[in-house]
Amino acid sequence: MSRAPSASRRPLTTRRRVATVGVALVAATSLAACAQSQREAGGGEGGTFTFGAAGAPDGFDPFYASDGETFRVTRQITEGLVGFKPGSADVEPELAESWEHTPDGKSWTFKLRTGVKFHDGTDFNAEAVCKNFQRMFDQTGAGQNNALSYYWIENFGGFSDGKTPSLYQSCESPDPTTAVVHLTRASSKFPDILGLPSFSMQSPTAMEKYQANNVQAQGDSFVYPEYSRSHPTGTGPFKFVSYDEGNGTIKLARNEEYWGEKAKVNELIFRIIPDETVRKQELESGAIDGYDYPNAADLKALRDAGHNVQVRDPFNIMYLGITQKNNPALKDLRVRQALAYAVDRETLVKANLPEGASVATQFYPETVDGYASDVQKYPHDPAKAKQLLAEAGVPNLTVNFYWPTEVTRPYMPDPQGIYNALAEDLREVGITVNPVSKPWNGGYIDDVDNAKADLFLLGWTGDYNTPDNFIGTFFGTTENRFYTAGSPWGADLANQLKAADSEPDEAKRNQMYQDINRKLLSEYLPAIPLSHSPPAIVTNSKVEGLQTSPLTAEEFASVSVSGQ
Structure with a gap:
């Protein structure tokens, strides 16, 4: 997810399966060893690929980032162990060729690729891996x-000062090609989390030289060090060149010393164009070669004009959040269920x-x-909604309904239209809706x-691809936007989620998550799941080789632009 905001497509139909922890140093080995990288040494084709980015990054150090537009750039520069x-x-393997873990799931041994160098010419090795982990910790x-x-706290927890427990314990490098990461407990999300841009490997030499950790708070914002502003240094197929903040242009160049197949284009440029309509116009004029999240209403016209519109497999969720802090009526399960019966999700999805x-x-x-296929369902039933509101003693319920402006999200392509549809559903069952709209980065979040x-x-x-990345992120603590701290079941739900994440036996863990999902929909209902939406990405007819990602995590090394 980026938290705030991502060729042929393979349907995302197979469930992730990780071998059951039961035999020492076995579980992930077969998965990693069989998943050989398709990257092989090769030359580039030349030219420039220019992409219209929807927003500006705060910096280029992925560890200090949580938004999709920053990751869109740093993903081209840095790589992870997986x-x-x-x-x-x-x-699949990336900078680590394979990995294995102990039966208790607490110690993970990564065998690293050899001959890999950071963009500054220093070696990527086990010592660099441990320095990266220690820097984060x-x-x-x-x-x-x-x-x-954000991503460290969400996935690992605390830091080396011990004020808050941490999933991470330590790292050791018995030899240059072997890094061993020790955890304080087993976790279903490990090693998957190491594929997140925030945990990608960066040059320890460059981070020390340009004071990567010297970030300073300044009011409600931060001042980033020289490393983050001008010297991000990874192992990826592109190297950072410059950021012209005034013109909103980020330039990357092909890494000629890349360990795998070299990027097809010489230069990768990101032009920051916040307005989706302007991005479309820039594509049509030829000023950019592609952009993300085109309006669904424009897809046919874009295709008719000869552009390549690729629709990703949906790997997201949009929900109607319910905060139980300020409105006493919303603490009543019957009221939350009434909201679920009131909304017409079928029509919302179609329209x-x-x-x-x-x-x-x-x-x-x-x-x-x-x-879980047998969770409680909430079909559109206005009569049932009115009945539950009456039983709860709030037939004339009033709610403050927030919706965001100045944003397009992969799961929410038209916030105002979606709000209007849902608000009308609520009004039809007698609920008074007070609308509150604010810019996404101007007060809404x-x-x-x-x-x-x-x-x-x-x-x-x-x-x-783990349950913890979704429901663990939403409800894994009582300090969340749903204010489950105010519910009698909030702490219990958080404890159930932690126990499921820490369960090393796959079959038992899956059963635990199924049970949690059933309770989420029948006993808790802290929010109402609405839809899964496939976000599109568009390029002009000269662009080839773009491989879409359900994670909206495209890598542009495979992209070529004809006629240059």
Whole structure:
């Protein structure tokens, strides 16, 4: 997910399966050893690929990032120990050729690729791996702010000061090609999380030289060090060249010393164009070669004009969030169920979402382990909604319904249209809706995170293929935007999620997640799952080789542009 905002396509139909932990040093070995990288040494073809980005990055150090537009750039520069198979959300080797773990799931041994160098010419090896982990773990001051170290905090927890427990314990490098990572407990999300851009490998030499950790808080924002602004240094197929902030242009160049197949183009340029209509115009004029998240209403016209419109496999969820902090009525399960019966999700999907979207019955796609086919369903039933409101003593319920402006999300292509449809459904069962609209980065997310909204529109694009990445992220603590701390079941739900994530036996873990999903829809209902939506990406007719990702995590090394 990026948290805030991602050729032929392979359907995402097979569930992720990780070998059961039971034999020492076995589990992930067969998966990793069989998944050989398709990257082989080769030359580039030349030319420039220019992509219209929807927003500007805060910096280029992926560890301090949580938004899709930053990751879109840094993904081309840095790589992780593991990556994701093209066209899927499943893990494959990247800088680590294979890995294995102990029966308790706490110690992971990674065998590293040889001959790999960072862009500054220094060696990628086990010592560099451990220095990267220690750098993340040793964050202090502003570096521990959730706005900066979001993905570390969400996935690993605390830091080396011990104030908060951490999943990470230590790293050792017995030889240059072997790195051993020790965890404090087993986790279903390991090693998948190592494919996230935030945990990619960066040059320890460059990070020290340009003071990568020297980020400073300044009011509600941060001042980034020289490393993040001008010297991001990874092992990827592209190298950072420059960022012209005034003109909104980021330039990368092909890494001629890349360990695998070299990028097809000499230069990769990102032009920052926040307005989707302007991005479309720039594509039509030939000023850019592609952009993301085209309006669903424009897809036919774009295709008719000869452009390549590729629709990704949906790996996301949009939900109607319910905050139980300010409106006492929303603490009543019957009221939350009434909201679920009130909304017409079938019509919403058909009228407001692109072709290929589907109604969601739970909080992640069916391709993720732990999906339960027998959860409680909430078909559109206005009469049932009115009955439940009457039984709860609030037949004339009033809610403050928040929706975001100045944004397009992969799961939410038309926030205003979606809000209008849902608000009308609620009004039809006698609910008074007070609309509150704010810019996405101009108060909306802050208000939602601070539990000011009664109802709100939000969602998630999966970062990797585990249940914890969805429902663990949403409800894994009681300090969340749904304010489950105010519910009698909030702490119990968080404990259930932690126990499931820590269960090393796959079959038992899947059963635990299925049980949680059933309770989420029948006993808890902290939000209402609405839909899964397939986001599109568009390029002009000269572009070839773009491999889409259900994670919206495209890598552009395979892209070529004809006629240059």
